[in-house]
Amino acid sequence: MADTIKIGKVTVSRTAALAPMAGVADRAYRLMCKRYGAAYVVSEMVSAKGICYSDRKTAALCTVTDEERPMAVQLFGSEPEFMAEAVKIVLEYEPDIIDINMGCPVPKVVNTGAGSALMRDVPLAAKITEAAVKAAGDVPVTVKHRAGWHYGEPNAVEMAKALENSGAAAIAVHGRSRDQYYSGESHNDIIRDVKQAVKIPVIGNGDVTDADSCVRMYEETGCDLVMIGRGSYGNPFIFDEIDARMNGREYVPPTLEEKMRVMLEHIRLILQLSEKNEEMAMHEARKHAAWYMNGYYGSAKFRGRCYLLSSYAEAEALAEEFIQLQKSRNDNNL
Numbered sequence: 001m002a003d004t005i006k007i008g009k010v011t012v013s014r015t016a017a018l019a020p021m022a023g024v025a026d027r028a029y030r031l032m033c034k035r036y037g038a039a040y041v042v043s044e045m046v047s048a049k050g051i052c053y054s055d056r057k058t059a060a061l062c063t064v065t066d067e068e069r070p071m072a073v074q075l076f077g078s079e080p081e082f083m084a085e086a087v088k089i090v091l092e093y094e095p096d097i098i099d100i101n102m103g104c105p106v107p108k109v110v111n112t113g114a115g116s117a118l119m120r121d122v123p124l125a126a127k128i129t130e131a132a133v134k135a136a137g138d139v140p141v142t143v144k145h146r147a148g149w150h151y152g153e154p155n156a157v158e159m160a161k162a163l164e165n166s167g168a169a170a171i172a173v174h175g176r177s178r179d180q181y182y183s184g185e186s187h188n189d190i191i192r193d194v195k196q197a198v199k200i201p202v203i204g205n206g207d208v209t210d211a212d213s214c215v216r217m218y219e220e221t222g223c224d225l226v227m228i229g230r231g232s233y234g235n236p237f238i239f240d241e242i243d244a245r246m247n248g249r250e251y252v253p254p255t256l257e258e259k260m261r262v263m264l265e266h267i268r269l270i271l272q273l274s275e276k277n278e279e280m281a282m283h284e285a286r287k288h289a290a291w292y293m294n295g296y297y298g299s300a301k302f303r304g305r306c307y308l309l310s311s312y313a314e315a316e317a318l319a320e321e322f323i324q325l326q327k328s329r330n331d332n333n334l
Contacts, residue, residue: 005201005224008140008169010070010096012225013039016214016242019172019205019229020045020074020099020144028269029288030068032262033232037239039225041071042144045101045109048077048086060275062093072097072142076104078113078124080131087135097169098136100129102145102159105178116178119149119159126162133167140169144205147190151177154187160194160202172203172227182230191221203227210238211245234291236262256296256326260319263292267315279310289315293322297329 003014018025018033020042025033030041046061064071073095077083087098102125104115111117118125125145133141143163148154160171173194175186186206195202204223208214209231217226232238237254244251254262267285274281290306293299302322309315 007097007142007201009138010140012070013243014225015039015246016208016239017203017225017227018042018232018239019227020072020101021229022104024233024287026270026273026284027063027065027068028266028273030071031065031269032236032266033239034068036236037243038236039070039239041068042099043071043073043095045074045076045104046086046090048075048082049079051075051086051089052082058089059093062090062095064093064095070096072099074099074101074144075132076101076109076114077128078118080124080127083128084131084135087132087141091136091139095139098132098139098141099172100132100141100143102143103172103174103178105146105181110178116146116149119146119155119178122155122159122162125159126166129163129166129168141167142170142172142203143168144172144174144203146174146176146178147187148177149179151179151184153177154190154193156190156194157197160198164198164200168200170201170203170224171198172205175204175206188217188220191217191223195222195224201225205229207231211241211251214242215245234259234263234288234294236266257323259292260323263289264312264316264319266292267312271312278312282309282311282315285309285315289318296322296326298322298325 004011005014017040018038022044025044051058062073073090075086102118109115145159147156156173173191175190191204201224203225204217204221205227208226208228214226241251270285271281286307286309290303293302
């Protein structure tokens, strides 16, 4: 059996967690990953200031369903007082954990002084964490941050120590600097250095795409938990693969037919949970459909067609056509 770790009072299986991903990891996505064995999931990031001003999206972003637990709601912001107030509001949704984003590299977040901009102001990052911890009571507060602001100038250890001293219950470290965005390599050595520097649990994140890379991260960093982001795109099966490896059971990869069945199940869930009409909800589903088709013969053309989908019936027909294409190619290669 896989081990477990404790984040505050929350027990998490030591397999793999789903990273928070804005515009991707909505409830439908989280539920699909949970069904395939994600040990822990985190919401899309929510603006602390937006919550304080009663942003209409708050309820949709902060709601935690029993099927998703253990789950964290992730907040971002640059002002301790707004963060504290937002935490109090979020507690009404009964999250298992509250996570603070100090790693998002996109300009619209960084330009407000939030996300990875806080890598440049460790004292402010510590004050924000301290304010959140005080407001959260017995709900653990965690922080996700990057290796540093500039490539080659990591300050993740300094950051992690300051956050630990501010009461953070765990730290998640993405092994890239802000200026790397999502390119180049994620640095496991930086995650290892953080793990060796603090006593609280450390979650490693970056470049985990299968069970082998997950095991490698555990071995090379000594981290307490591995978190997967882009490796789960169109691939909730990665969590089952990792769970199988950690629990010593055989893993059977999904067939193309199974992948297409799960893709359609995922789209149905998006439509079911969306407040938009079918055509508008399908806009949300398009990228997910495309990701499930990655890596197959002729998939580039089909992925392009995914971005034109406007109904579930069209998705069904496209999935069936894709299956037939692969079958005919396999028959021709016999």
